[in-house]
Amino acid sequence: MMHNRNKLFGAMLLAGSFFLTTNSIAAETYDEDTYGPETPIVWENPTKVNFSHKVHTMDAGLSCDSCHDELFTMESGAILATGEMTMAAMTEGKFCGSCHDGNTAFASNTQCVSCHINLQEIAPEGTIVWTKPVKAVIFDHKTHTEDYGLSCDSCHDDVFAMQKGAAEKAADFTMQSLYDGKYCGICHDGSTAFASDTRCNSCHIGLKGYNRLMGNKGDH
Ligand code: HEC
Ligand code: HEC
Ligand code: HEC
Ligand code: HEC
Ligand code: HEC
Ligand code: HEC
Incomplete structure (x- = not known):
């Protein structure tokens, strides 16, 4: 045109x-007058995210006022300074999430790598340990993402919230739910990964294992 x-x-x-x-x-x-800045805007706090005007104006055909100034001001970095642009806010339909809702554009809790540059770096390094209802069940990001090649959105945030300890606050975080195909059970069903009613000790390290992991002297 x-x-x-x-x-x-x-x-x-x-x-x-x-x-x-x-x-x-x-x-x-x-043409920067027509399409906005050509160089992608990169935010680096807390994670590295890339925003391209080109994709939104030239390719997707959005006008400037679909974002400026109600969602974003024309000043790169301004929105980061507010500290309010989090994944949780986007899932609630704010910021990028006002369009990235699975309707106008792909949902914010899918295709993580489209927006993020260094996802492996932001996955928690240590082992996640739950102590409720039983002590102690362990989960390791590195084995699941790097060794078994699972993408972040195979678990986040439909299956697990991106918040350590969130699942154990739910009353249904039990073996029965796993057998019913929830939580770890969406994969640990004997088909995608070993079944939840086998190899108890792979997930359960028990009280002794917990103390060892935490560097405690032992039980009283
Ligand atoms: C899909 C949303 C969206 C659309 C559409 C959009 N922008 Fe932006 N624009 C942004 C975001 C996000 C920023 C960065 C704001 C921040 O970091 O706080 C930005 C920043 C800018 C900046 C500041 C760049 C800098 O380096 O400081 C200019 C200038 C700008 N936009 C112009 C435009 C123009 C002109 C159009 C229309 C042709 C347009 N934008 C369309 C989202 C959009
Ligand atoms: C539509 C773009 C977009 C998608 C898709 C997206 N993110 Fe984000 N994410 C952002 C932006 C923007 C920020 C905040 C700015 C920053 O971190 O530099 C952010 C921040 C984060 C943070 C920092 C803490 C927090 O909760 O805000 C984590 C962790 C994160 N994203 C993980 C993910 C994962 C995992 C996925 C996929 C399930 C994902 N993101 C999908 C844009 C996106
Ligand atoms: C006004 C609506 C709107 C807003 C706000 C918006 N987007 Fe988009 N975005 C779109 C549309 C429409 C597309 C193209 C359709 C699609 O890919 O689902 C798109 C596509 C993308 C793509 C895909 C690029 C590719 O690989 O083709 C990325 C990445 C992206 N947006 C990131 C962001 C980030 C980061 C933000 C927040 C800073 C944001 N968007 C805010 C509407 C929006
Ligand atoms: C196989 C499932 C799975 C995959 C794949 C996965 N995660 Fe997680 N993630 C979890 C679980 C489980 C938790 C803890 C949730 C809880 O305790 O309720 C978690 C928690 C997190 C947290 C919160 C950590 C904290 O300290 O609060 C972040 C950030 C996170 N994941 C990022 C990622 C990123 C980035 C990827 C991709 C590189 C990813 N995750 C892939 C299952 C997964
Ligand atoms: C998105 C799919 C998926 C989810 C969800 C998932 N896992 Fe896995 N897990 C796998 C795959 C694939 C393997 C590797 C294949 C196998 O060992 O059967 C694996 C392997 C493991 C292993 C063996 C690790 C090793 O050292 O080899 C443990 C332990 C484990 N998962 C625990 C969990 C726990 C605990 C949860 C829930 C908090 C969970 N997983 C959720 C897919 C998943
Ligand atoms: C794929 C990982 C996984 C495997 C395999 C697994 N569990 Fe669990 N188990 C969990 C998780 C996650 C919880 C809930 C968190 C917690 O209690 O710390 C749990 C909780 C439990 C609980 C307390 C709550 C309830 O459901 O009654 C018992 C008892 C239990 N497991 C026994 C077992 C036994 C026995 C086996 C082997 C037959 C086994 N588990 C195999 C992950 C696993």
Whole structure:
């Protein structure tokens, strides 16, 4: 569209082949007045995220006022300074989540790697340990993501919230739920991964294992 309009304009103005040529070239390069800044905006706090104007204006056809200034001001970094732009807020339909809701655009709790640059680095390094209802069940990100190649959105945040300890606050975080295909049981069903009614000791390290992991001297 842009291309044709420029051509027509050039032709009407001078009908000179020189202008036609330069206008055609200009229309093919990125026009910051029409599409916004060409260089992607990169936020680095707390994680590294990439935002491209190009994708939103030139490719998806959004106008400037679909984001400016109600959702974002025209000042890179301003929104980060508020500290309010979190994944939880996006899931509630704020910030990027006002469109990335699975409706207008892909949902914020899917395709993590589209927005994030270094997801492996932000996955918790240590072992997650639950002590309720029984002591102690362990979960390791590194084995699941790096060794077994699972993507973050196979668990977050439909199956598990991105918050250590959240699951054990739920009354149904039990073996029965696992057998019913919830929580770890969506995979630990004997098909995607070993079944939840086998290899108890892979997940359960018990009181002794817990003390060892925590560096405690032992029970009283
Ligand atoms: C899908 C949302 C969206 C659309 C559409 C959009 N922008 Fe932006 N724009 C942003 C975001 C996000 C930022 C960064 C704000 C921040 O970091 O606080 C930004 C920042 C900017 C900045 C500041 C850049 C800098 O380096 O400080 C300018 C200028 C800008 N936009 C212009 C435009 C123009 C012009 C359009 C329309 C052609 C447009 N934007 C369309 C989301 C959008
Ligand atoms: C639509 C873009 C988008 C998608 C999709 C997305 N994120 Fe984010 N994420 C952000 C933005 C923006 C921030 C806040 C700015 C920053 O961290 O630099 C953020 C922040 C985070 C944080 C920091 C803590 C927090 O909760 O805010 C984590 C962890 C995170 N994302 C993980 C994920 C995971 C895992 C997925 C996939 C399930 C995902 N993100 C999908 C844009 C996205
Ligand atoms: C006004 C609506 C709107 C807002 C706000 C918005 N997006 Fe988008 N975004 C879209 C649409 C529409 C698409 C294209 C359709 C799709 O990919 O689902 C898109 C596509 C994308 C893509 C895919 C790029 C690719 O690989 O093709 C990324 C990444 C992305 N947006 C990141 C963000 C981030 C980060 C934010 C917040 C800073 C944001 N978006 C805010 C509407 C929006
Ligand atoms: C196989 C499932 C699974 C996968 C895959 C997975 N996680 Fe998690 N993640 C969990 C569980 C379980 C928790 C703890 C939730 C709880 O205690 O309720 C968690 C917690 C988190 C937390 C919160 C840590 C804290 O200290 O509060 C972050 C951040 C996180 N995950 C990021 C990621 C990222 C980034 C990826 C991809 C690289 C990823 N996760 C992949 C299951 C997974
Ligand atoms: C998205 C799928 C998925 C979810 C959800 C999941 N796992 Fe796994 N898990 C796997 C796969 C795949 C393997 C590797 C195949 C196998 O060992 O059967 C694995 C392996 C393991 C292992 C063996 C690790 C080793 O050292 O080899 C343990 C322990 C484990 N998972 C615990 C858990 C716990 C606890 C949960 C719930 C908090 C959980 N997993 C949730 C897919 C998953
Ligand atoms: C895939 C990991 C996994 C495997 C395998 C597993 N469990 Fe569990 N188990 C859990 C999780 C997660 C919980 C809930 C968190 C907690 O109690 O700390 C739990 C809780 C329990 C509980 C207390 C709550 C309830 O459901 O009654 C018992 C008892 C239990 N497991 C016994 C077993 C036995 C016996 C086996 C082997 C036949 C086994 N578990 C195998 C992950 C596992």
